[in-house]
Amino acid sequence: MSREELAEQQAALLRALLAGGEVPPGFDAERLRVEADALLAKRRRVVAMLRPDLPEALGARYRELFDTYGRAHPRHVGTGMRADANAFADWLRERGEISAPPKRSALARLLRRRD
Amino acid sequence: MEDLGVGIGWRSEIDLSVERMAGVDFVEVVAENLHTDHLPESLRVLRERGVPVLPHAVSLSLGGAEPLDTQRVEHLAAVARLVDAPLVSDHVCFVRAGGLDSGHLMPLPRTREALDVLVANVKTAQSIVDTPFALENIAALLEWPDAELTEARFLSELVERTDCLLLIDVANLYANARNLGTDPAAMLDELPLERLAYVHVAGGVEVNGVYHDTHAHAVPQEVLDVLGELCARRRPPGVLLERDDLYPTDAELAGELASIRDVLAAHA
Numbered sequence: 001m002s003r004e005e006l007a008e009q010q011a012a013l014l015r016a017l018l019a020g021g022e023v024p025p026g027f028d029a030e031r032l033r034v035e036a037d038a039l040l041a042k043r044r045r046v047v048a049m050l051r052p053d054l055p056e057a058l059g060a061r062y063r064e065l066f067d068t069y070g071r072a073h074p075r076h077v078g079t080g081m082r083a084d085a086n087a088f089a090d091w092l093r094e095r096g097e098i099s100a101p102p103k104r105s106a107l108a109r110l111l112r113r114r115d
Numbered sequence: 116m117e118d119l120g121v122g123i124g125w126r127s128e129i130d131l132s133v134e135r136m137a138g139v140d141f142v143e144v145v146a147e148n149l150h151t152d153h154l155p156e157s158l159r160v161l162r163e164r165g166v167p168v169l170p171h172a173v174s175l176s177l178g179g180a181e182p183l184d185t186q187r188v189e190h191l192a193a194v195a196r197l198v199d200a201p202l203v204s205d206h207v208c209f210v211r212a213g214g215l216d217s218g219h220l221m222p223l224p225r226t227r228e229a230l231d232v233l234v235a236n237v238k239t240a241q242s243i244v245d246t247p248f249a250l251e252n253i254a255a256l257l258e259w260p261d262a263e264l265t266e267a268r269f270l271s272e273l274v275e276r277t278d279c280l281l282l283i284d285v286a287n288l289y290a291n292a293r294n295l296g297t298d299p300a301a302m303l304d305e306l307p308l309e310r311l312a313y314v315h316v317a318g319g320v321e322v323n324g325v326y327h328d329t330h331a332h333a334v335p336q337e338v339l340d341v342l343g344e345l346c347a348r349r350r351p352p353g354v355l356l357e358r359d360d361l362y363p364t365d366a367e368l369a370g371e372l373a374s375i376r377d378v379l380a381a382h383a
Binding site: 001002003004006007008009010011012013014015017018019025026027028031032034035038039042043045046074075076077078079081 | 179181209213218219221224226228229232256257258259261
């Protein structure tokens with residue numbers, strides 16, 4: 001096997017886990033489902049941490065809406081978690097799930113400036 | 116490997132707790148969370164006190180078959196210089212492929228080809244970072260088909276061919292035992308523990324029959340038992356508690372460090 005073939009196998013696994021791709025040959029479909037759910041849950045937690053205004057605004061619907069967004073928009077190389085969280089907010093706004101851009105408190109702005 | 120003692124993962128959310136806690140001999144920082152031009156005040160205080168700070172990377176994707184992103188390695192090298200680190204680390208895994216970012220540590224196929232790729236990437240990383248490199252075993256929820264090597268053999272050959280050190284995560288050994296049916300004791304028998312840099316300990320939780328290594332729950336006794344199995348074979352130069360979320364009280368964190376010390380004392 002070549003390095004290119006291994007790269008393609010790794011890409012196929014990530015497509016299956018993140019982008020609705022087919023289960024690659026030899027893998028256990030149930031384990032892939034568990035892993036896919038775990039990866040989505042981790043991403044959902046990180047987005048909630050970076051944009052606490054979103055779970056706050058959506059309440060119990062946060063999880064379902066994030067999972068719909070996340071499955072349709074796998075995170076690409078070069079997109080950081082903060083950009084991902086903001087893209088989710090844009091997606092929510094386009095669908096009318098949240099209204100105006102969320103207000104940031106003066107303290108939050110101050111803290112962000114120190115990053 | 117010098118003796119590190121007992122440590123805890125430094126996180127900005129618990130920076131004061133870590134600073135004040137008694138008996139923190141060393142800390143680890145997630146390299147990707149630090150800027151290379153300045154240290155958070157709390158880490159500066161710890162460094163001034165002489166507490167070793169070990170950068171731990173999570174995004175190098177050293178097992179990835181695509182070309183290594185050397186900018187990420189350069190960042191790790193810069194962080195290592197900033198904290199005057201005795202050691203840096205990342206995982207035996209891949210993170211990105213085909214333009215997608217998993218945001219997590221994905222298992223590698225345990226084949227000769229995958230090992231060759233990992234070895235080549237680790238050697239490249241070692242040529243960029245002037246600090247000894249340790250590589251960590253991960254927790255996996257799935258396995259690749261057609262493995263040619265056991266995980267212990269895979270790690271042993273990695274160590275032999277790159278001269279890297281091992282960072283053994285006993286919580287990951289426990290998670291894999293639970294989810295994949297592997298045998299931690301058999302794996303510890305096969306690993307070159309003389310190349311052990313230090314050990315990770317963390318908590319997790321079972322959901323729907325799957326054990327998740329969350330770093331957000333208490334350390335189960337079973338994980339401490341695996342630590343005991345390791346200590347019975349060789350005294351680890353260091354043991355570090357990882358806690359990344361749902362932070363408990365300082366007293367609870369101190370209690371977990373004390374439990375780790377108890378295991379070490381029982382095998383002294």
